[in-house]
Amino acid sequence: MKTRSRRPARICTAAVLALSLTLPASVFAADSPAASLPYSVAAISPFQSAPAANAAGNTDAVPVTLPALTSGPQDPKEVEAFLDGLFAKDEIKRKASAATVSIVRDGKVLATKGYGVTDTESNTPVDPDKTAFRIASVSKVFTAAAVLQLVDQGKISLQDNIEKYLDGHKVTNPFDKPVTIEMLLTHTTGFEVRDPSSDNFLFDPAQTPMSLKDAIFADFPPVVREPGTSYMYDNFASELQGYIVQQVSGEKFSEYVENHIFKPLGMNASSFSMPDKLAERLATAYDPAGNAIPVYRLSPSDLPEGSMISTSGDMARFMNAFLTGGKTEDGKVILSPDALKGMSTYHSSIHNQVPDTTYGFEAPFVPGKTNGQHIIAKGGDILGFSSLMWLLPDQKTGVFISYNTNQDLRDDLYKAFMDHYYSGKKDSFGKEGYKPQAxxxxxxxxxxxxxxxxxxxxxxxxxxxxxxxxxxxxxxxxxxxxxxxxxxxxxxxxxxxxxxxxxxxxxxxxxxxxxxxxxxxKPAAAGFPDIPSDHPYAKPIHNLQSLGLLTDDASKPFEPLQAVTRGEFIHALAVELGLPASENPAKLSDIADSKYKAHIQGALELGIITGTNKGTFEPDRSISREEAAVIIARILHLSGYPESESKVKLAPGTVQWAEPAVKMVVEMKLHGPEVTVKDGVTEFNSKAAMNKQELAALMYALLLPF
Structure with a gap:
């Protein structure tokens, strides 16, 4: 079975949602560099807004029952009681050991609160004005604000071709439409995916971060979709915004934001570069097992898409300034009316009722929960921290939360807040009386x-x-x-x-x-002469073909019963899951001449394969079904997928060392109809050679939810 190599997304798949080896996942939401750590963490892309699901895949936030108000937050004592009531709940406490929250309205700070302790050893209470948190992709709001300041000054135009600021670099763009500054702000560039990876996390203080310029041009993405026609969360677009701010202003990006946003607003506990004085105040983050995550720095040290740290007290200052005319307390304008309008208005929407982005903000992640209000939001996740800021510009109201885990606590607060203060109107979609099409x-x-x-x-x-x-x-x-x-x-x-x-x-x-x-x-599958629509494996084979994961000649038979070799199996998984190819010399004696050598060596380095006791791999030998199951199980374990005792009963015939892996594959339904169950006993045919149709079923199953 021929597979097509492509640059995959850094989140491996919804199934292998944590292949955080050298693979990414979601900062800003972004990638977790778990492979380089002494512990396992669920993969969260460090520079993206995170998915709505929590670490367990649960999209249902904790239900909170509180008396409803309809006039919005007004009384500081009532707001504090609302927050205290929510954060007193055991189910909320279990989601984070440290959290910080601020709520503002019409220029007043109604609440700045800290909950929990900065670390479980000292038990120091969280101080909303002193305890710092990584706010991840919420950083993008400040990056966009910096761009719009330069637009206000006439130094940048929203319609400028970005090449104007790229030192002569020509963007690979096959379309007769340039990428503009506005497209960077709305994430409609059409760029190929570029997300942060484990290389962006520095756990060794002796490591030297890359410069922002070097990072930008080390892997500048091509344009792969017509600019301005599609929305895709784009960390690189935000990183490029920061670089352009640096180019135009003549100031290092972090220094520009410090001088023109943080200092004027009195945000003295905020920084994109995390100086030592703030690093010492950073809350300790913990992995799902409760182990403290070592303090890390980022490379570049000032990543425009997600390196900012702050306090809820500082974020209250920004929210109030944004909501009351873009002015500081002494009346200095940091954001013009046009900039505020640009950041408060949706400029990208797939449908007029389903918006995408403003300049710097996005639609709330919880669908159908705006309660009739105009809301702009920005969430973010980075290793060990999650955050959310949402504003109701018409109500001059804003809320910010950050905490030291990657869970859905922010969704709990968002739902509780909106139902408590703005419960008067429920969201509805579509046209009244619309008649569905035939x-x-x-x-x-x-x-x-x-x-x-x-x-x-x-x-x-x-x-x-x-x-x-x-x-x-x-x-x-x-x-x-x-x-x-x-x-x-x-x-x-x-x-x-x-x-x-x-x-x-x-x-x-x-x-x-x-x-x-x-x-x-995706285009409809061309199909194969020997795979009719009623073939038992037609769905996985045709869908993989449609996705471009199969490159077998469609005019020739697919030969679904043809055995798959060990080299072909590793290559197919590497292409689908984005496993890295290695350029290192072959460590197994019989793979140097294999056309799959780079992926086999890469799998060896990741611990996905070990080779035989003779130091070989036997890449041209057919892979048995139990061998394939062991490799899949290793990938899942390395990705952080939890082990559990299986209730699967296997028919005789599986070698003892492969039984746990085979049971895991069966339990997760990573197979096709070749696996049968009779009287509660599963026949996996472990010793049989895996064939092409069975590999197709496995590959397709990896793309679906478990």
Missing amino acids: AAELAKFEGIYADLRSATILSNLTVSADGILTMENGLTGQHKLTQVDDLLFIDDKGAPLAFRADTQGNILYLKYGNPVSYAAK
């Missing part, structure tokens, strides 16, 4: 869609004869959809799914499940 018209939506940012997050849409559209999504599972507008649906939980079409009505993108990216509709 099945024949809905057929245009059918097909497989791959997420732009994490291409292995899939959506599969089918239409039944009676016009029911069903979504199978790699993040949310399976849902029935109800059409409420021409290009807008809601699922059975009330969450919106929106489409974008071209001028001819052809469907291009959808937005659903992942709030920070569109998914592109």
Whole structure:
């Protein structure tokens, strides 16, 4: 089976959501450098806004029952009582040992609170004005503000071609449309994915960070979609914004923000470069097992997309200035009315009821929970810290939270706050009295869609004869959809799914499940002469072909029963999951001449394979099904997938050392119909050679939710 190499998203897949070896996941939301650490952490992309699900994959925040108010927060004592009541709950306390919160309205600070302790050894209480937290992608708000300050001064135009500021560098762009400053701000550049990786985390104080300029040009992405036509959370776009601020102002990026935003606002405990005086005040972060995460620095030291640290007291100062005319306490304007309007207005939307981005902010991650209010939000995650800031500009109200874990505590606060203070109106989608289209018209939506940012997050849409559209999504599972507008649906939980079409009505993108990216509709599979639609493995084979993961000649038989070699197996997984190829000399004596040598060596270095006791790999030998299961289990374990006692009963025939792996693969349904169960006993055919159709089933299963 031939696989097509491509640059994969750094979040491996919804299934292997933590292949945090050298793979990324989500700062800002971004990638966890877990491979280099002495402990395991769930992969969270350090520079992106994080997914709504918590570490356990649970998207349902803790239910909080509090008396509802309808006029918004006003009385400081009442607001403090609201927060104290929420953070007193055991289920909330379990989500973070340190949290800091601030709530402002109309120029007044209604609450700045610290909960928990800065570390579990000293038990020092969190001080909202002194205890610092990494705010991850919330940093992007300040980067965008810096850009707009220069726009206000006439030094930058929103419509400028970015090449004007790239020292002669020419962007690889096959489209007759340049990438502009505004596209950087709205994350509609069309750039190929570039997210932070483990290389951006420095745990050794002796390591020297890269310069921002070197980081920008070390791996400048090509444009792969028409600029301005699609939204994808774009860490590189924010990093480039910071570099352009540096170029135009003549000041180092972190110093520019310090001089023109932090100092004027009195944000004395905020920094993009984390000086020692603030590093000492940083709350200790903990991994899911409760182990303290060592203090780390970032490379570059001032990453515009997510290196900022701050306190809730400082963030209250910024929120109040933003909400009351962009002025400091002494009346100095730091953001003009035009800049404030640009940051408060949505400029990118897949549908007028499903917005994407303002300049610097995004739509809230909790769908259907604005309660009729205009809300702009920015969340962020980095190794050990999660944050969220959301503003209601019309109400001159803002809330900020940061804490020392990667859990969904912010969702709990967001839902509780909105229901407590703004419960008067519920969200609705679509047009009143809209009549859904007939099945024949809905057929245009059918097909497989791959997420732009994490291409292995899939959506599969089918239409039944009676016009029911069903979504199978790699993040949310399976849902029935109800059409409420021409290009807008809601699922059975009330969450919106929106489409974008071209001028001819052809469907291009959808937005659903992942709030920070569109998914592109993939071309229908060409198929193979020997794989008819009713073939038992047609779905995985055709879908992998549609995704570009199979490059077998479609005009020739696929030969689904052909055995897969050990080298082919490693190569196929490496391409799908983004496992790195190694340039190091071969350490196994028989792989030097293999065309899969680089991926085999890379798998060896990651501990995914070990080789035989003779120092060989036997790349041309057929791989047995139990050997394949062991390799899959190692990948999952390295990614942080928890081990548990399996209840699977296997038929005789599996070697003892492979039994735990085979049981894990069976339990997680990482196989096709070749695995059968009779009288509670599973027949895995462990000794049989894995064939191409079985490998296709395995690969496709890795793209789906467990």
